[in-house]
Amino acid sequence: MSSYLGDDLNLNTLPSDAIRNIIKVGVESFDNMSLISRRWHNISAFHLTNRHHLPVIDSFKWIDSVADSKSCVDLRFPHKLTDYFGIDRAPAKFDCYRNSGFTDAYLHLNNRDDTRMLPYLERVFARCSRIGRIEICANHIMPRAEEFRMALGGATVGEVTVIGYSQFADYSVTCIRHLFTIPSLSRLVICCKNKDIWDSKDVLKNFIEEATMSVPKLEFVIPHYKLPTERVEDVRGLWKTRMEEINEENRLEVTVRAEEQRYDYDDDPYVMRPPQPTTVRMIVKRRQM
Incomplete structure (x- = not known):
């Protein structure tokens, strides 16, 4: 031969x-x-x-660090793609950990690195076909929502969670609106900073109307650490009443429920803790006509 x-x-x-x-x-x-x-x-x-030829990023997070006031970026992708995504060319050094064939790359940002992050992320996202889920703090997405959406380019995204959303006002809604145009977004979760975020019913109504036209599932959540157990039913009732006012024309399917927050030790037979609802979640979908 x-x-x-x-x-x-x-x-x-x-x-x-x-x-x-x-x-x-x-x-x-x-x-x-x-x-x-x-x-x-x-x-x-x-x-x-051709986006269909490119690999998938499992998850991307841009959240506040628990240890200090810095922000933290976390990328998760198959381990063999560490060089492909240019982790060593980031604005600051990533700490990388292997976990079941995946790499979790963590990066703590100071203010100077923060301003250089979006151009780097744009290069990373340009090399993927899809991002499974995005989790981002409201204080990071609000000032740069349009730039972040542009950095995503044509990458599709499964779900987006916005953490620490504090108020439905014209400015914040305008920022979040940029997320509606993400290709193939199937779920948008607004993790509320407090229970009293609905100061303006009209702004909220317009937001929900527009969001459910673009995203199949819209969710609002108050996390367990923001809500005392004894207030869960009060908040659930408040949200249900407000949505009945907004959904007068019955064009939306609305579910408001209390959920138990599970912990790592929940399955330990030696730990006796009665189940208690500590989270309120509201799911909104547009009715199929």
Whole structure:
């Protein structure tokens, strides 16, 4: 076989289809393969233009650090893609941990790094087809919602959770509205900072109307650490009443329920703790007409 092919068989003489298959299977070595020759570089560059060919980021978080006042970025993706996503080219050094075939990359940001984060994330997101879920604090998304949406580009997203949402006002609604245009977004969760976030019924009504036109499932949550157990039913009743006022035309399916917050030791037979609802969750969907 070697005599038939002669001495000209090398990586650069492979058929284009073969090169494309190699790039698709070994995307973690994408940058090295693009250096083989100009032909490989051109085929590699074209490969990146088709989102369906690109790998998936399991999750992305941009939240406040518990330990200090800095913000924290967390990316989770298959371990073999660490170099592909350019973790070593971030504005600051990531701390990476392997977990069941995945890499969890953590990065604590100071104010200077924070301003350089979005351009870096734009380059990372451009190399993925989809992000399973995004979790981001309201104080990070509000000032830069439009820029963050642009950084996502054409990547599809399964669900987005906004943490620490404090008030439905014109400014905050305008910011969150940028998230409605994320391709294939199936679930938007607003994690409320307190129970009294609905100062303006009209603003809330318009927000829910617009959100449910774009996102199949809209959820509002008060987390367990914000709500005393004895107040759960009061808040559930308050939210239910407010939604009855908003949903006068019955165009929405609304479920308001109290949930038990589970902990790691819940399955320990030696820990006796009666179940108590500590979280209120409201799920809003548009009725299928």
